[in-house]
Amino acid sequence: MLATDGLWFSYQEEPILKGLTLDFSRQPVTGLVGANGCGKSTLFMNLSGILRPQQGAVLWQGKPLDYSKRGLLALRQQVATVFQDPEQQIFYTDIDSDIAFALRNIGVAEDDIVRRTDDALTLVDAQSFRHQPIQCLSHGQKKRVAIAGALVLQAKYLLLDEPTAGLDPSGRMQMIAIIQRIVAQGNHVVISSHDIDLIYEICDAVYVLRHGEMLAYGTPGDVFARKAQIEQAGLTQPWLVKLHTELGMPLCKSEAEFYTRMRGTHIKEAS
Numbered sequence: 001m002l003a004t005d006g007l008w009f010s011y012q013e014e015p016i017l018k019g020l021t022l023d024f025s026r027q028p029v030t031g032l033v034g035a036n037g038c039g040k041s042t043l044f045m046n047l048s049g050i051l052r053p054q055q056g057a058v059l060w061q062g063k064p065l066d067y068s069k070r071g072l073l074a075l076r077q078q079v080a081t082v083f084q085d086p087e088q089q090i091f092y093t094d095i096d097s098d099i100a101f102a103l104r105n106i107g108v109a110e111d112d113i114v115r116r117t118d119d120a121l122t123l124v125d126a127q128s129f130r131h132q133p134i135q136c137l138s139h140g141q142k143k144r145v146a147i148a149g150a151l152v153l154q155a156k157y158l159l160l161d162e163p164t165a166g167l168d169p170s171g172r173m174q175m176i177a178i179i180q181r182i183v184a185q186g187n188h189v190v191i192s193s194h195d196i197d198l199i200y201e202i203c204d205a206v207y208v209l210r211h212g213e214m215l216a217y218g219t220p221g222d223v224f225a226r227k228a229q230i231e232q233a234g235l236t237q238p239w240l241v242k243l244h245t246e247l248g249m250p251l252c253k254s255e256a257e258f259y260t261r262m263r264g265t266h267i268k269e270a271s
Ligand SMILES: Nc1ncnc2c1ncn2[C@@H]1O[C@H](COP(=O)(O)OP(=O)(O)OP(=O)(O)O)[C@@H](O)[C@H]1O
Pocket: 011, 012, 016, 034, 035, 036, 037, 038, 039, 040, 041, 042, 043
């Protein structure tokens, strides 16, 4: 269980996160949305133990986080964070060494390292560029290497900060498929993103933050239907929700579902 209980965090004297009580274990994929500066990255750094709340707690497996070196090492094997900028997380020039780095650090046997690295690279579709130097990779490819570096730990929770930022449409679709594969393996994913359509389509639950406070929580369909509240948070509704609220079209979870339902409607009208 990964959660927060009345968490307050300030930089210097400035409160940024204000009494957040959130639970990321309720659903496989939880979204975190809010305007620039509302505290999403700060929350991720609290969840991964990089920052420590001044009041309240991060709860891991039902207990307040243990900030000892040992406690944090154990946490980071179970809760892995992939930050927005992949350059922040890549240390080596060759992909295999970079991904194996964390496993060597925790003393995993070499045979296991080879197997786990191979599995992680397959999961993120990185086998085709596995032997290229990292500096020759595109932004999207580096992002996938950074995710593989987190997956290799076999963490139960993956925190993804802006997973689709800077990706072209096909890179974005590939990222969605990767996230779905990670979830299909029984893991939890928390996604912080300004890509509101991604959050709507891929998440099972969404938290909306505003100035460090929780403004709303619920299923994407419920949360994004509340237009005034979404605008209050500095956000806009996903396009599929706009079609529903503005034009009365059926509320669909994905583009594919929308086209299927619309085709069905047209066929009925034509006959
Ligand atoms: N190291 C720091 N020292 C002081 N203030 C900081 C620091 N890092 C972030 N802040 C401030 O904390 C607030 C929240 O920042 P944070 O990066 O968590 O927001 P965010 O929701 O992730 O924003 P974005 O959507 O732009 O990525 C902002 O007002 C920011 O200026």
